[in-house]
Amino acid sequence: MNNTIVSYFLQFEEFQTVVTKLSEITGANATSLVAFVIFAVAAVVVLGALATVGGLGTYAERKISADLQMRQGPNRVGPYGILQFLADGVKMIMKEDIVPRHADKLTFNIAPLLCMLGVMATFAVLPFSSGFTMTDLDVGVFYLIGVSSLVGVGIFLGGYSSNSKWSMLGGMRGASQIISYEVPVTLSILAIVLLAGGMSFGTIVSAQGAWPHQWFVLHNPFTFIAFIVLFIGVLAETNRAPFDLPEAESELVSGYHTEFTGMRFGFFALAEYMEVFVVCGVVAALFLGGYNVPFGLGEGTFLMEKLHIPAIHAKGVGQLLQVGSFVSKTLALYYVVIWIRWTLPRLRVDHLMTLCWKYLTPIALFNLVGCALWMFFFHGQSIWQLLGHLGGGHGGGH
Amino acid sequence: MSNTNLDVYMPVIILMILAFVLVGGALLVAKILRPSNPTELKQTEYECGELPVGVAWSNFNVRFYVVSLIFIVFDVEGALMFPLASIYKKYNDAGAGGVVLATFLLFIGILAAGVVYCWRKGDLDWVRSFQTPAKNNQRTQGVVNE
Numbered sequence: 001m002n003n004t005i006v007s008y009f010l011q012f013e014e015f016q017t018v019v020t021k022l023s024e025i026t027g028a029n030a031t032s033l034v035a036f037v038i039f040a041v042a043a044v045v046v047l048g049a050l051a052t053v054g055g056l057g058t059y060a061e062r063k064i065s066a067d068l069q070m071r072q073g074p075n076r077v078g079p080y081g082i083l084q085f086l087a088d089g090v091k092m093i094m095k096e097d098i099v100p101r102h103a104d105k106l107t108f109n110i111a112p113l114l115c116m117l118g119v120m121a122t123f124a125v126l127p128f129s130s131g132f133t134m135t136d137l138d139v140g141v142f143y144l145i146g147v148s149s150l151v152g153v154g155i156f157l158g159g160y161s162s163n164s165k166w167s168m169l170g171g172m173r174g175a176s177q178i179i180s181y182e183v184p185v186t187l188s189i190l191a192i193v194l195l196a197g198g199m200s201f202g203t204i205v206s207a208q209g210a211w212p213h214q215w216f217v218l219h220n221p222f223t224f225i226a227f228i229v230l231f232i233g234v235l236a237e238t239n240r241a242p243f244d245l246p247e248a249e250s251e252l253v254s255g256y257h258t259e260f261t262g263m264r265f266g267f268f269a270l271a272e273y274m275e276v277f278v279v280c281g282v283v284a285a286l287f288l289g290g291y292n293v294p295f296g297l298g299e300g301t302f303l304m305e306k307l308h309i310p311a312i313h314a315k316g317v318g319q320l321l322q323v324g325s326f327v328s329k330t331l332a333l334y335y336v337v338i339w340i341r342w343t344l345p346r347l348r349v350d351h352l353m354t355l356c357w358k359y360l361t362p363i364a365l366f367n368l369v370g371c372a373l374w375m376f377f378f379h380g381q382s383i384w385q386l387l388g389h390l391g392g393g394h395g396g397g398h
Numbered sequence: 399m400s401n402t403n404l405d406v407y408m409p410v411i412i413l414m415i416l417a418f419v420l421v422g423g424a425l426l427v428a429k430i431l432r433p434s435n436p437t438e439l440k441q442t443e444y445e446c447g448e449l450p451v452g453v454a455w456s457n458f459n460v461r462f463y464v465v466s467l468i469f470i471v472f473d474v475e476g477a478l479m480f481p482l483a484s485i486y487k488k489y490n491d492a493g494a495g496g497v498v499l500a501t502f503l504l505f506i507g508i509l510a511a512g513v514v515y516c517w518r519k520g521d522l523d524w525v526r527s528f529q530t531p532a533k534n535n536q537r538t539q540g541v542v543n544e
Contacts, residue, residue: 101441164443168454186476197487350524
Protein backbone atom coordinates (compact mmCIF):
# COMPACT_ATOMS: atom_id res chain seq x y z
CA MET A 1 0.00 0.00 0.00
CA ASN A 2 1.04 3.58 -0.53
CA ASN A 3 1.92 5.03 2.79
CA THR A 4 3.32 8.30 1.58
CA ILE A 5 3.79 10.17 -1.64
CA VAL A 6 7.33 8.76 -1.72
CA SER A 7 6.19 5.16 -1.71
CA TYR A 8 3.88 6.04 -4.59
CA PHE A 9 6.85 7.11 -6.66
CA LEU A 10 8.97 4.19 -5.50
CA GLN A 11 6.62 1.67 -7.10
CA PHE A 12 7.87 2.68 -10.54
CA GLU A 13 11.10 1.11 -11.78
CA GLU A 14 12.23 4.29 -13.49
CA PHE A 15 12.19 6.04 -10.19
CA GLN A 16 14.00 3.28 -8.35
CA THR A 17 16.89 3.41 -10.84
CA VAL A 18 17.26 7.13 -10.14
CA VAL A 19 17.49 6.39 -6.42
CA THR A 20 20.07 3.64 -6.89
CA LYS A 21 22.17 5.90 -9.15
CA LEU A 22 22.04 8.67 -6.59
CA SER A 23 23.06 6.19 -3.91
CA GLU A 24 26.09 5.19 -5.99
CA ILE A 25 27.12 8.80 -6.52
CA THR A 26 26.81 9.86 -2.90
CA GLY A 27 28.07 6.56 -1.57
CA ALA A 28 25.23 6.35 0.93
CA ASN A 29 21.61 5.31 0.91
CA ALA A 30 19.91 8.18 -0.87
CA THR A 31 16.34 7.10 -0.07
CA SER A 32 15.92 9.49 2.81
CA LEU A 33 17.45 12.35 0.84
CA VAL A 34 15.14 11.69 -2.10
CA ALA A 35 12.23 11.36 0.29
CA PHE A 36 13.11 14.76 1.75
CA VAL A 37 13.26 16.38 -1.68
CA ILE A 38 9.93 14.87 -2.73
CA PHE A 39 8.28 15.87 0.52
CA ALA A 40 9.65 19.41 0.27
CA VAL A 41 8.48 19.82 -3.33
CA ALA A 42 5.09 18.33 -2.49
CA ALA A 43 4.80 20.59 0.55
CA VAL A 44 5.54 23.69 -1.52
CA VAL A 45 3.08 22.57 -4.22
CA VAL A 46 0.32 21.89 -1.68
CA LEU A 47 1.01 25.12 0.15
CA GLY A 48 0.97 27.11 -3.06
CA ALA A 49 -2.23 25.45 -4.20
CA LEU A 50 -3.98 25.91 -0.87
CA ALA A 51 -2.82 29.50 -0.43
CA THR A 52 -4.31 30.19 -3.84
CA VAL A 53 -7.48 28.36 -2.81
CA GLY A 54 -7.54 30.43 0.37
CA GLY A 55 -7.11 33.63 -1.63
CA LEU A 56 -9.71 32.58 -4.16
CA GLY A 57 -11.91 31.66 -1.20
CA THR A 58 -12.12 35.31 -0.20
CA TYR A 59 -13.00 36.15 -3.80
CA ALA A 60 -15.58 33.36 -3.96
CA GLU A 61 -17.07 34.49 -0.68
CA ARG A 62 -17.59 38.01 -1.97
CA LYS A 63 -18.76 36.93 -5.39
CA ILE A 64 -21.23 34.36 -4.05
CA SER A 65 -22.54 36.74 -1.40
CA ALA A 66 -23.00 39.32 -4.14
CA ASP A 67 -24.84 36.74 -6.20
CA LEU A 68 -27.14 35.84 -3.30
CA GLN A 69 -27.87 39.51 -2.65
CA MET A 70 -28.26 40.46 -6.33
CA ARG A 71 -25.15 42.64 -6.40
CA GLN A 72 -22.15 42.66 -8.72
CA GLY A 73 -19.36 41.87 -6.29
CA PRO A 74 -15.69 42.59 -7.13
CA ASN A 75 -15.40 43.09 -10.90
CA ARG A 76 -12.56 45.55 -11.48
CA VAL A 77 -9.27 43.71 -10.96
CA GLY A 78 -8.71 41.22 -13.74
CA PRO A 79 -11.45 39.37 -15.62
CA TYR A 80 -14.58 39.18 -13.43
CA GLY A 81 -12.49 40.61 -10.60
CA ILE A 82 -10.73 37.30 -10.12
CA LEU A 83 -7.40 38.93 -9.24
CA GLN A 84 -9.00 40.84 -6.40
CA PHE A 85 -7.33 38.62 -3.80
CA LEU A 86 -3.87 39.51 -5.13
CA ALA A 87 -4.72 43.19 -4.93
CA ASP A 88 -5.94 42.64 -1.37
CA GLY A 89 -2.71 40.84 -0.51
CA VAL A 90 -0.57 43.68 -1.86
CA LYS A 91 -2.69 46.17 0.05
CA MET A 92 -2.24 44.24 3.27
CA ILE A 93 1.53 44.07 2.86
CA MET A 94 1.70 47.84 2.23
CA LYS A 95 -0.43 48.65 5.26
CA GLU A 96 1.18 50.18 8.30
CA ASP A 97 1.65 47.67 11.08
CA ILE A 98 0.17 49.02 14.28
CA VAL A 99 0.80 47.22 17.55
CA PRO A 100 -1.18 48.57 20.50
CA ARG A 101 1.08 50.08 23.13
CA HIS A 102 -0.36 48.03 25.97
CA ALA A 103 -0.44 44.77 24.03
CA ASP A 104 1.47 41.69 25.09
CA LYS A 105 4.06 41.90 22.30
CA LEU A 106 5.30 38.31 22.31
CA THR A 107 1.91 36.62 22.18
CA PHE A 108 0.68 39.31 19.78
CA ASN A 109 3.40 38.25 17.37
CA ILE A 110 2.98 34.50 17.64
CA ALA A 111 -0.84 34.43 17.48
CA PRO A 112 -1.12 34.63 13.66
CA LEU A 113 1.81 32.23 13.37
CA LEU A 114 0.02 29.65 15.52
CA CYS A 115 -3.08 29.92 13.33
CA MET A 116 -1.05 29.33 10.17
CA LEU A 117 0.95 26.55 11.85
CA GLY A 118 -2.19 24.70 12.88
CA VAL A 119 -3.75 24.92 9.44
CA MET A 120 -0.61 24.10 7.49
CA ALA A 121 0.24 21.06 9.60
CA THR A 122 -3.11 19.55 8.59
CA PHE A 123 -2.09 19.62 4.91
CA ALA A 124 0.28 16.73 5.61
CA VAL A 125 -2.54 14.18 5.87
CA LEU A 126 -5.04 15.70 3.42
CA PRO A 127 -5.84 12.85 0.98
CA PHE A 128 -5.86 14.44 -2.48
CA SER A 129 -5.47 11.05 -4.16
CA SER A 130 -4.18 7.57 -3.33
CA GLY A 131 -0.69 8.62 -4.39
CA PHE A 132 -0.74 12.31 -3.63
CA THR A 133 -1.34 12.14 0.08
CA MET A 134 1.79 13.65 1.51
CA THR A 135 1.88 11.18 4.33
CA ASP A 136 -0.88 8.76 5.22
CA LEU A 137 -0.24 8.58 8.95
CA ASP A 138 -1.69 5.63 10.85
CA VAL A 139 -3.26 8.10 13.24
CA GLY A 140 -4.41 10.42 10.40
CA VAL A 141 -7.75 11.63 11.73
CA PHE A 142 -6.49 11.81 15.27
CA TYR A 143 -3.46 13.83 14.19
CA LEU A 144 -5.74 16.18 12.27
CA ILE A 145 -7.96 16.84 15.28
CA GLY A 146 -4.84 17.43 17.35
CA VAL A 147 -2.99 19.92 15.18
CA SER A 148 -6.08 21.83 14.15
CA SER A 149 -6.54 22.71 17.83
CA LEU A 150 -3.54 25.01 17.43
CA VAL A 151 -5.83 27.37 15.51
CA GLY A 152 -7.96 27.75 18.60
CA VAL A 153 -4.89 28.57 20.65
CA GLY A 154 -3.90 31.18 18.06
CA ILE A 155 -7.34 32.75 18.14
CA PHE A 156 -7.42 32.91 21.91
CA LEU A 157 -3.89 34.33 22.16
CA GLY A 158 -4.76 36.88 19.48
CA GLY A 159 -7.73 38.02 21.49
CA TYR A 160 -5.91 37.97 24.80
CA SER A 161 -2.72 39.71 23.74
CA SER A 162 -4.37 42.72 22.10
CA ASN A 163 -5.47 44.11 25.45
CA SER A 164 -8.63 45.39 23.86
CA LYS A 165 -12.02 44.55 25.29
CA TRP A 166 -13.46 43.58 21.92
CA SER A 167 -10.57 41.26 21.21
CA MET A 168 -10.74 39.74 24.66
CA LEU A 169 -14.44 38.96 24.32
CA GLY A 170 -13.88 37.52 20.85
CA GLY A 171 -10.96 35.42 22.00
CA MET A 172 -12.89 34.03 24.97
CA ARG A 173 -15.85 33.19 22.80
CA GLY A 174 -13.60 31.63 20.20
CA ALA A 175 -11.82 29.44 22.72
CA SER A 176 -15.00 28.20 24.40
CA GLN A 177 -16.73 27.63 21.07
CA ILE A 178 -13.86 25.74 19.48
CA ILE A 179 -13.29 23.42 22.41
CA SER A 180 -17.01 22.80 22.88
CA TYR A 181 -17.65 21.83 19.28
CA GLU A 182 -14.62 19.60 19.27
CA VAL A 183 -16.61 17.10 21.35
CA PRO A 184 -19.40 16.37 18.80
CA VAL A 185 -16.85 16.53 15.97
CA THR A 186 -14.64 13.94 17.67
CA LEU A 187 -17.60 11.69 18.44
CA SER A 188 -18.86 11.86 14.84
CA ILE A 189 -15.41 11.04 13.49
CA LEU A 190 -15.25 8.10 15.92
CA ALA A 191 -18.33 6.62 14.24
CA ILE A 192 -16.47 6.63 10.93
CA VAL A 193 -13.33 5.15 12.51
CA LEU A 194 -15.56 2.34 13.80
CA LEU A 195 -16.92 1.61 10.34
CA ALA A 196 -13.62 1.89 8.49
CA GLY A 197 -11.56 0.04 11.08
CA GLY A 198 -8.66 2.47 11.06
CA MET A 199 -7.71 6.07 11.65
CA SER A 200 -5.65 6.68 8.53
CA PHE A 201 -7.30 8.49 5.64
CA GLY A 202 -6.17 5.77 3.24
CA THR A 203 -8.08 3.13 5.19
CA ILE A 204 -11.16 5.29 5.55
CA VAL A 205 -11.34 6.33 1.90
CA SER A 206 -10.63 2.86 0.53
CA ALA A 207 -13.38 1.45 2.77
CA GLN A 208 -15.80 3.48 0.67
CA GLY A 209 -16.58 3.29 -3.02
CA ALA A 210 -16.98 5.64 -5.92
CA TRP A 211 -20.78 5.62 -6.04
CA PRO A 212 -22.96 7.49 -3.54
CA HIS A 213 -24.49 4.30 -2.07
CA GLN A 214 -20.98 3.15 -1.14
CA TRP A 215 -20.19 6.37 0.69
CA PHE A 216 -20.25 6.39 4.44
CA VAL A 217 -22.84 9.18 4.47
CA LEU A 218 -25.44 6.73 3.14
CA HIS A 219 -24.02 3.65 4.85
CA ASN A 220 -26.70 3.57 7.52
CA PRO A 221 -29.08 6.08 9.10
CA PHE A 222 -26.67 6.82 11.93
CA THR A 223 -23.84 7.89 9.65
CA PHE A 224 -26.20 10.25 7.86
CA ILE A 225 -26.94 12.00 11.16
CA ALA A 226 -23.23 11.87 12.01
CA PHE A 227 -22.51 13.66 8.74
CA ILE A 228 -24.89 16.48 9.63
CA VAL A 229 -23.49 16.72 13.18
CA LEU A 230 -19.94 16.80 11.86
CA PHE A 231 -20.76 19.44 9.26
CA ILE A 232 -22.40 21.71 11.84
CA GLY A 233 -19.46 21.05 14.17
CA VAL A 234 -16.79 22.00 11.66
CA LEU A 235 -18.69 25.16 10.75
CA ALA A 236 -18.36 26.16 14.40
CA GLU A 237 -14.74 24.97 14.61
CA THR A 238 -13.76 27.23 11.73
CA ASN A 239 -15.80 30.15 13.12
CA ARG A 240 -17.96 30.33 10.05
CA ALA A 241 -21.42 31.84 10.16
CA PRO A 242 -23.87 31.13 11.71
CA PHE A 243 -21.23 30.43 14.36
CA ASP A 244 -18.95 33.42 13.74
CA LEU A 245 -19.41 34.80 17.25
CA PRO A 246 -15.67 35.29 17.88
CA GLU A 247 -15.56 37.95 15.18
CA ALA A 248 -19.20 39.01 15.26
CA GLU A 249 -18.70 42.33 13.50
CA SER A 250 -22.01 43.82 14.55
CA GLU A 251 -21.33 43.38 18.27
CA LEU A 252 -17.57 42.97 18.74
CA VAL A 253 -16.22 45.30 16.01
CA SER A 254 -14.07 42.53 14.56
CA GLY A 255 -13.63 40.20 17.51
CA TYR A 256 -10.29 38.60 18.19
CA HIS A 257 -8.46 40.35 15.34
CA THR A 258 -9.70 43.88 16.03
CA GLU A 259 -6.20 45.16 16.77
CA PHE A 260 -4.42 43.27 14.02
CA THR A 261 -3.49 45.24 10.95
CA GLY A 262 -1.89 44.54 7.62
CA MET A 263 -0.37 41.17 7.03
CA ARG A 264 -0.99 39.94 10.57
CA PHE A 265 -4.70 40.26 9.95
CA GLY A 266 -4.10 38.76 6.51
CA PHE A 267 -2.75 35.59 8.08
CA PHE A 268 -5.79 35.20 10.30
CA ALA A 269 -8.05 35.56 7.26
CA LEU A 270 -5.91 33.27 5.10
CA ALA A 271 -5.79 30.66 7.86
CA GLU A 272 -9.56 30.76 8.17
CA TYR A 273 -10.18 30.26 4.45
CA MET A 274 -7.57 27.51 4.18
CA GLU A 275 -9.03 25.80 7.23
CA VAL A 276 -12.46 25.84 5.64
CA PHE A 277 -10.98 24.06 2.62
CA VAL A 278 -9.22 21.54 4.87
CA VAL A 279 -12.31 20.69 6.91
CA CYS A 280 -14.43 20.44 3.75
CA GLY A 281 -11.81 18.05 2.42
CA VAL A 282 -11.92 16.03 5.62
CA VAL A 283 -15.72 15.80 5.48
CA ALA A 284 -15.48 14.77 1.82
CA ALA A 285 -12.91 12.10 2.64
CA LEU A 286 -14.75 10.74 5.66
CA PHE A 287 -18.29 10.75 4.32
CA LEU A 288 -18.41 11.44 0.59
CA GLY A 289 -16.04 8.80 -0.71
CA GLY A 290 -12.98 11.02 -0.87
CA TYR A 291 -10.88 10.50 -3.97
CA ASN A 292 -12.63 7.37 -5.23
CA VAL A 293 -13.19 7.24 -8.99
CA PRO A 294 -15.54 4.69 -10.64
CA PHE A 295 -14.63 1.89 -13.08
CA GLY A 296 -11.16 1.39 -11.61
CA LEU A 297 -10.00 4.54 -13.41
CA GLY A 298 -8.21 5.69 -10.27
CA GLU A 299 -5.92 2.67 -10.10
CA GLY A 300 -5.39 2.79 -13.85
CA THR A 301 -6.60 -0.79 -14.37
CA PHE A 302 -9.29 0.26 -16.84
CA LEU A 303 -6.90 2.19 -19.07
CA MET A 304 -4.22 -0.48 -18.82
CA GLU A 305 -6.43 -3.45 -19.65
CA LYS A 306 -8.93 -2.00 -22.09
CA LEU A 307 -6.88 0.63 -23.87
CA HIS A 308 -3.38 -0.86 -23.32
CA ILE A 309 -1.88 2.35 -22.05
CA PRO A 310 1.47 1.93 -20.25
CA ALA A 311 1.20 1.63 -16.47
CA ILE A 312 2.98 4.85 -15.62
CA HIS A 313 0.69 6.96 -17.82
CA ALA A 314 -2.46 5.12 -16.80
CA LYS A 315 -1.64 5.61 -13.14
CA GLY A 316 -0.79 9.26 -13.71
CA VAL A 317 -4.15 9.86 -15.36
CA GLY A 318 -5.80 7.92 -12.53
CA GLN A 319 -4.15 10.13 -9.93
CA LEU A 320 -5.31 13.26 -11.74
CA LEU A 321 -8.87 11.93 -11.85
CA GLN A 322 -8.69 11.13 -8.14
CA VAL A 323 -7.48 14.64 -7.34
CA GLY A 324 -10.34 15.96 -9.47
CA SER A 325 -12.85 13.82 -7.62
CA PHE A 326 -11.59 14.91 -4.20
CA VAL A 327 -11.29 18.59 -5.06
CA SER A 328 -14.70 18.81 -6.74
CA LYS A 329 -16.41 17.27 -3.69
CA THR A 330 -14.47 19.61 -1.42
CA LEU A 331 -15.34 22.68 -3.46
CA ALA A 332 -19.00 21.69 -3.51
CA LEU A 333 -18.93 21.63 0.30
CA TYR A 334 -17.00 24.92 0.27
CA TYR A 335 -19.84 26.45 -1.70
CA VAL A 336 -22.36 25.13 0.82
CA VAL A 337 -20.35 26.68 3.66
CA ILE A 338 -20.39 30.09 1.98
CA TRP A 339 -24.05 29.68 1.07
CA ILE A 340 -24.92 28.95 4.72
CA ARG A 341 -23.00 32.03 5.83
CA TRP A 342 -25.07 34.33 3.67
CA THR A 343 -28.37 32.63 4.48
CA LEU A 344 -28.55 32.06 8.21
CA PRO A 345 -28.43 34.70 10.93
CA ARG A 346 -25.84 34.44 13.71
CA LEU A 347 -26.62 32.45 16.85
CA ARG A 348 -26.64 33.97 20.30
CA VAL A 349 -23.83 32.81 22.56
CA ASP A 350 -26.03 30.85 24.98
CA HIS A 351 -27.90 29.26 22.07
CA LEU A 352 -24.55 28.27 20.64
CA MET A 353 -23.58 26.44 23.81
CA THR A 354 -27.03 24.88 24.16
CA LEU A 355 -26.87 23.60 20.59
CA CYS A 356 -23.47 22.03 21.21
CA TRP A 357 -23.91 20.46 24.63
CA LYS A 358 -27.62 19.70 24.75
CA TYR A 359 -28.27 18.69 21.16
CA LEU A 360 -25.18 17.80 19.16
CA THR A 361 -23.25 15.95 21.89
CA PRO A 362 -26.11 13.63 22.95
CA ILE A 363 -27.00 13.04 19.29
CA ALA A 364 -23.39 12.21 18.50
CA LEU A 365 -23.21 9.79 21.45
CA PHE A 366 -26.45 8.15 20.30
CA ASN A 367 -24.99 7.83 16.79
CA LEU A 368 -21.87 6.21 18.09
CA VAL A 369 -23.85 3.57 19.96
CA GLY A 370 -26.07 3.13 16.91
CA CYS A 371 -23.09 2.63 14.60
CA ALA A 372 -21.44 0.16 16.96
CA LEU A 373 -24.65 -1.87 17.32
CA TRP A 374 -25.32 -1.71 13.58
CA MET A 375 -21.89 -3.14 12.87
CA PHE A 376 -22.38 -5.85 15.47
CA PHE A 377 -25.80 -7.00 14.28
CA PHE A 378 -25.42 -6.50 10.54
CA HIS A 379 -21.72 -7.41 10.31
CA GLY A 380 -20.69 -4.04 8.91
CA GLN A 381 -22.97 -4.21 5.88
CA SER A 382 -24.51 -1.04 4.56
CA ILE A 383 -28.24 -0.50 4.38
CA TRP A 384 -28.15 -1.04 0.60
CA GLN A 385 -26.52 -4.45 0.97
CA LEU A 386 -29.18 -5.42 3.51
CA LEU A 387 -31.95 -4.23 1.19
CA GLY A 388 -30.32 -6.26 -1.57
CA HIS A 389 -30.54 -9.40 0.56
CA LEU A 390 -34.17 -8.66 1.38
CA GLY A 391 -35.08 -8.26 -2.26
CA GLY A 392 -33.53 -11.63 -3.03
CA GLY A 393 -30.78 -10.08 -5.11
CA HIS A 394 -33.34 -8.01 -6.97
CA GLY A 395 -31.89 -4.67 -6.01
CA GLY A 396 -28.56 -6.12 -4.98
CA GLY A 397 -26.45 -4.35 -7.51
CA HIS A 398 -27.96 -1.00 -6.73
CA MET B 399 8.08 -0.30 1.55
CA SER B 400 11.01 0.63 3.70
CA ASN B 401 9.58 3.57 5.53
CA THR B 402 11.00 4.36 8.88
CA ASN B 403 8.76 6.32 11.21
CA LEU B 404 10.92 9.38 10.76
CA ASP B 405 10.31 9.43 7.01
CA VAL B 406 6.56 9.23 7.49
CA TYR B 407 6.54 12.25 9.79
CA MET B 408 8.93 14.29 7.65
CA PRO B 409 6.23 16.32 5.84
CA VAL B 410 4.84 17.47 9.18
CA ILE B 411 8.18 19.02 10.09
CA ILE B 412 8.64 20.45 6.60
CA LEU B 413 5.19 22.05 6.61
CA MET B 414 5.74 23.57 10.03
CA ILE B 415 9.07 25.04 8.91
CA LEU B 416 7.32 26.37 5.79
CA ALA B 417 4.73 28.02 7.99
CA PHE B 418 7.48 29.82 9.89
CA VAL B 419 9.16 30.83 6.61
CA LEU B 420 5.91 32.05 5.06
CA VAL B 421 4.80 34.10 8.05
CA GLY B 422 8.28 35.43 8.78
CA GLY B 423 9.00 36.18 5.12
CA ALA B 424 5.76 38.02 4.51
CA LEU B 425 6.18 40.09 7.68
CA LEU B 426 9.77 40.88 6.67
CA VAL B 427 8.73 41.97 3.18
CA ALA B 428 5.97 44.04 4.74
CA LYS B 429 8.46 45.62 7.14
CA ILE B 430 10.60 46.78 4.22
CA LEU B 431 7.73 48.07 2.09
CA ARG B 432 5.24 49.52 4.51
CA PRO B 433 5.29 52.99 6.06
CA SER B 434 5.88 53.24 9.78
CA ASN B 435 5.09 56.39 11.67
CA PRO B 436 3.48 55.38 14.93
CA THR B 437 1.91 58.06 17.05
CA GLU B 438 0.69 58.00 20.61
CA LEU B 439 -2.97 58.04 19.63
CA LYS B 440 -2.58 55.50 16.86
CA GLN B 441 -1.24 52.93 19.26
CA THR B 442 -4.15 53.01 21.65
CA GLU B 443 -6.55 50.12 21.66
CA TYR B 444 -9.75 50.57 19.72
CA GLU B 445 -12.68 51.39 21.90
CA CYS B 446 -15.08 52.92 19.38
CA GLY B 447 -13.21 56.21 19.26
CA GLU B 448 -13.21 56.88 22.97
CA LEU B 449 -10.02 56.80 24.99
CA PRO B 450 -9.69 53.27 26.38
CA VAL B 451 -10.63 52.82 30.02
CA GLY B 452 -8.45 50.46 32.02
CA VAL B 453 -7.05 47.21 30.70
CA ALA B 454 -8.93 44.34 29.08
CA TRP B 455 -7.32 41.72 31.28
CA SER B 456 -10.02 41.85 33.88
CA ASN B 457 -12.07 39.12 35.50
CA PHE B 458 -14.18 37.16 33.11
CA ASN B 459 -17.16 34.91 33.37
CA VAL B 460 -16.43 31.76 35.35
CA ARG B 461 -18.63 29.83 32.87
CA PHE B 462 -15.65 29.62 30.53
CA TYR B 463 -13.73 27.73 33.20
CA VAL B 464 -16.51 25.20 33.71
CA VAL B 465 -16.82 24.67 29.95
CA SER B 466 -13.11 24.00 29.64
CA LEU B 467 -13.25 21.50 32.51
CA ILE B 468 -16.12 19.62 30.90
CA PHE B 469 -14.29 19.73 27.59
CA ILE B 470 -11.15 18.17 29.02
CA VAL B 471 -13.14 15.27 30.48
CA PHE B 472 -14.90 14.64 27.18
CA ASP B 473 -11.84 15.07 25.01
CA VAL B 474 -9.68 12.69 27.02
CA GLU B 475 -12.51 10.17 26.97
CA GLY B 476 -12.78 10.63 23.21
CA ALA B 477 -9.04 10.19 22.78
CA LEU B 478 -9.17 6.95 24.76
CA MET B 479 -11.96 5.63 22.54
CA PHE B 480 -10.01 6.09 19.30
CA PRO B 481 -7.80 2.98 19.63
CA LEU B 482 -10.81 0.95 20.68
CA ALA B 483 -12.80 2.16 17.69
CA SER B 484 -10.02 1.39 15.22
CA ILE B 485 -9.71 -2.28 16.26
CA TYR B 486 -13.47 -2.91 16.49
CA LYS B 487 -13.92 -3.79 12.83
CA LYS B 488 -11.14 -6.36 12.89
CA TYR B 489 -12.59 -8.11 15.92
CA ASN B 490 -16.11 -7.87 14.57
CA ASP B 491 -15.13 -9.44 11.26
CA ALA B 492 -13.47 -12.28 13.16
CA GLY B 493 -16.70 -12.81 15.06
CA ALA B 494 -15.33 -11.56 18.38
CA GLY B 495 -16.85 -8.10 18.31
CA GLY B 496 -18.88 -8.63 21.47
CA VAL B 497 -16.10 -7.99 23.95
CA VAL B 498 -14.94 -4.84 22.16
CA LEU B 499 -18.52 -3.67 21.84
CA ALA B 500 -19.08 -4.20 25.57
CA THR B 501 -15.96 -2.18 26.41
CA PHE B 502 -17.02 0.48 23.96
CA LEU B 503 -20.51 0.72 25.44
CA LEU B 504 -18.96 0.97 28.90
CA PHE B 505 -16.90 3.96 27.75
CA ILE B 506 -19.90 5.60 26.10
CA GLY B 507 -21.96 4.85 29.19
CA ILE B 508 -19.50 6.78 31.32
CA LEU B 509 -19.60 9.66 28.83
CA ALA B 510 -23.39 9.64 28.71
CA ALA B 511 -23.52 9.57 32.51
CA GLY B 512 -21.22 12.60 32.44
CA VAL B 513 -23.56 14.45 30.10
CA VAL B 514 -26.57 13.62 32.25
CA TYR B 515 -24.74 14.69 35.41
CA CYS B 516 -23.63 18.03 33.94
CA TRP B 517 -27.10 18.57 32.57
CA ARG B 518 -28.74 17.92 35.93
CA LYS B 519 -26.24 20.17 37.69
CA GLY B 520 -27.08 22.91 35.23
CA ASP B 521 -23.49 23.20 33.99
CA LEU B 522 -24.61 22.99 30.38
CA ASP B 523 -26.72 26.14 30.68
CA TRP B 524 -24.73 29.13 29.58
CA VAL B 525 -26.98 31.56 31.40
CA ARG B 526 -27.20 29.77 34.68
CA SER B 527 -30.22 30.01 36.87
CA PHE B 528 -29.48 30.45 40.55
CA GLN B 529 -32.91 29.21 41.51
CA THR B 530 -33.41 25.59 42.37
CA PRO B 531 -34.93 23.61 39.49
CA ALA B 532 -38.52 24.74 39.35
CA LYS B 533 -41.30 22.27 39.89
CA ASN B 534 -43.44 23.59 37.08
CA ASN B 535 -40.57 22.96 34.64
CA GLN B 536 -40.37 26.53 33.45
CA ARG B 537 -38.09 27.22 30.51
CA THR B 538 -37.40 30.84 31.28
CA GLN B 539 -34.48 31.17 33.61
CA GLY B 540 -34.13 34.27 35.67
CA VAL B 541 -30.59 35.56 35.84
CA VAL B 542 -29.92 36.80 39.32
CA ASN B 543 -27.70 39.82 39.37
CA GLU B 544 -26.00 40.88 42.52
